[in-house]
Amino acid sequence: MKQGIIFLLVSFSTLFVFAQEADSNTSAEEKVLYLSLKDAKAYGMENHPSVRSSMVDVQLANERINEIKSIGYPQINAKIDLLYYPKLPVTILPGTFNPQQEIVFVEARNMSDQVVQKGIPVPVLDNNGMPIPGPDSEVTFGTKHNLSAGISLTQIAFDASYLVGLKLAKVYSKLSDQQARKTALDTQYDIEQTYLSALIAAENIVLLEKNMPTLERILFETTQLYENGFAEEIETDRIQLSKSNIETQIRNLTEQERLAKELLRFQMGYPTQEKIVLTDSIEVFMDFNIEYLDSLYFTNKRIEFDILDTQKILNELQIERTKSLFYPNLIGFADYNWTSQRDKFFKFKDSWFDTFVLGLSLNIPVFDGRMKRSQMETSRLNVKKLDIARELTQQGFDIEMKSAITNYQTALEEKINQEKNLALAEKIYNTSLIKYREGLGSSLEVNNSESTFLQTQASYINSLYSLVLAKAELNKAYGNY
Numbered sequence: 001m002k003q004g005i006i007f008l009l010v011s012f013s014t015l016f017v018f019a020q021e022a023d024s025n026t027s028a029e030e031k032v033l034y035l036s037l038k039d040a041k042a043y044g045m046e047n048h049p050s051v052r053s054s055m056v057d058v059q060l061a062n063e064r065i066n067e068i069k070s071i072g073y074p075q076i077n078a079k080i081d082l083l084y085y086p087k088l089p090v091t092i093l094p095g096t097f098n099p100q101q102e103i104v105f106v107e108a109r110n111m112s113d114q115v116v117q118k119g120i121p122v123p124v125l126d127n128n129g130m131p132i133p134g135p136d137s138e139v140t141f142g143t144k145h146n147l148s149a150g151i152s153l154t155q156i157a158f159d160a161s162y163l164v165g166l167k168l169a170k171v172y173s174k175l176s177d178q179q180a181r182k183t184a185l186d187t188q189y190d191i192e193q194t195y196l197s198a199l200i201a202a203e204n205i206v207l208l209e210k211n212m213p214t215l216e217r218i219l220f221e222t223t224q225l226y227e228n229g230f231a232e233e234i235e236t237d238r239i240q241l242s243k244s245n246i247e248t249q250i251r252n253l254t255e256q257e258r259l260a261k262e263l264l265r266f267q268m269g270y271p272t273q274e275k276i277v278l279t280d281s282i283e284v285f286m287d288f289n290i291e292y293l294d295s296l297y298f299t300n301k302r303i304e305f306d307i308l309d310t311q312k313i314l315n316e317l318q319i320e321r322t323k324s325l326f327y328p329n330l331i332g333f334a335d336y337n338w339t340s341q342r343d344k345f346f347k348f349k350d351s352w353f354d355t356f357v358l359g360l361s362l363n364i365p366v367f368d369g370r371m372k373r374s375q376m377e378t379s380r381l382n383v384k385k386l387d388i389a390r391e392l393t394q395q396g397f398d399i400e401m402k403s404a405i406t407n408y409q410t411a412l413e414e415k416i417n418q419e420k421n422l423a424l425a426e427k428i429y430n431t432s433l434i435k436y437r438e439g440l441g442s443s444l445e446v447n448n449s450e451s452t453f454l455q456t457q458a459s460y461i462n463s464l465y466s467l468v469l470a471k472a473e474l475n476k477a478y479g480n481y
Helices: 001-031 038-049 049-071 160-227 233-268 290-295 305-326 371-437 444-478
Strands: 032-035 073-084 090-093 104-109 115-122 138-139 145-160 274-276 330-342 355-363
Touching: 032 038, 038 049, 038 160, 038 233, 049 160, 160 233, 160 274, 160 305, 160 371, 160 444, 233 274, 233 444, 305 371, 371 444
Parallel strands: 032 274
Antiparallel strands: 073 145, 090 138, 104 115, 145 330, 330 355
16 A cells, blocks of 8 residues: 555656646747837838838839939940841832843952953933933842841930939939838838737736636635625625626736737737737826927927928929920930841851941920920929918828827726726725624625726726827827837
């Protein structure tokens, strides 16, 4: 018997050691990401998909600048043409010669510089010395095989639209950079809201879990009283129901916290699945100095104004570019070509003729149906619209800032009031518990005070959430991201 007990103890000890080793290995393999709000924003500024996409737009704008610059560089092209005529084209010559022509043979030289006898027709003249017309003639010119090669160079000597286009590309690059910054700022705002949502859920869980030991103790005591005939079953059921409701709320809040962290992972653009632990506490976001923000605030701090101003510059440059299209442009060019014509394909050797030409091409706009004037007027109207948009944006930001201040002050007052209410509700709840234990109160009184306490806790959590979100809105209204 003793040997059996010793064997079981040894077996359980061995299993316990293995279980501890397995748990330690699992814990060692599990990776944890400790994350502050500052770190989350910094990571999201570089890795969120929208931010990365906007940075690609910046690179595209820079490449557009290089593309436009290349137009002003010398353009060199080479080409080779090989033509074969199975049947040479026929050309009709008007009947200048009389069919009764005289043939005069003269000496001529062929392509190999050999002297040959060549017959040349001489027209028959009338009494006045004029040639007598004959019928039209069908003749062919050229050779079956034609090979040509050449190289050409063009260079802009003067083009006003090119210079303005280069300015446009640089300003567009600046606009892309500003839009990328705005995307990054919006991402920071979204990350802050999600981070705070996860913190609020965790804070709510902590408050609810603080109530569980007391409820479990009361449930145990009430159950003992019921089993000994000193309490009714309904009292036990009420406490059990309260406990079940709190457990359900904790599970729901735990799921909300998990989803908030998953959303935070997405907004950061974080690729792996490590467990996320938030290192900031909700108290960090409570303090706020509006007077200090007022001392730093100035309208042009908002990135939206920078974008509107850059868009206005783009439209003004578009007007300038359209004006430049009225000016002539001057293009210089140089062409060097080699050609060879033969009736037999393999006879191109030593039969090349070269041509070299230099020139200038001046293009003078005369009339385009008033298209450029309409384009200029369109750009001017767009500038007016941007001026109106800037004015409306200014008014909207002023209203947004005043509303954010009001909401923050209201949320702060609500948080202070709910904090007082929570302390009072907790006091009432504890008093009802003491009375219940001493036999001076009922479980119904405990349930009512507990329900009030839980509702006050929920109101307090909501006030915290409203306060931190109001602070985020205030930061955004002041351009403090």
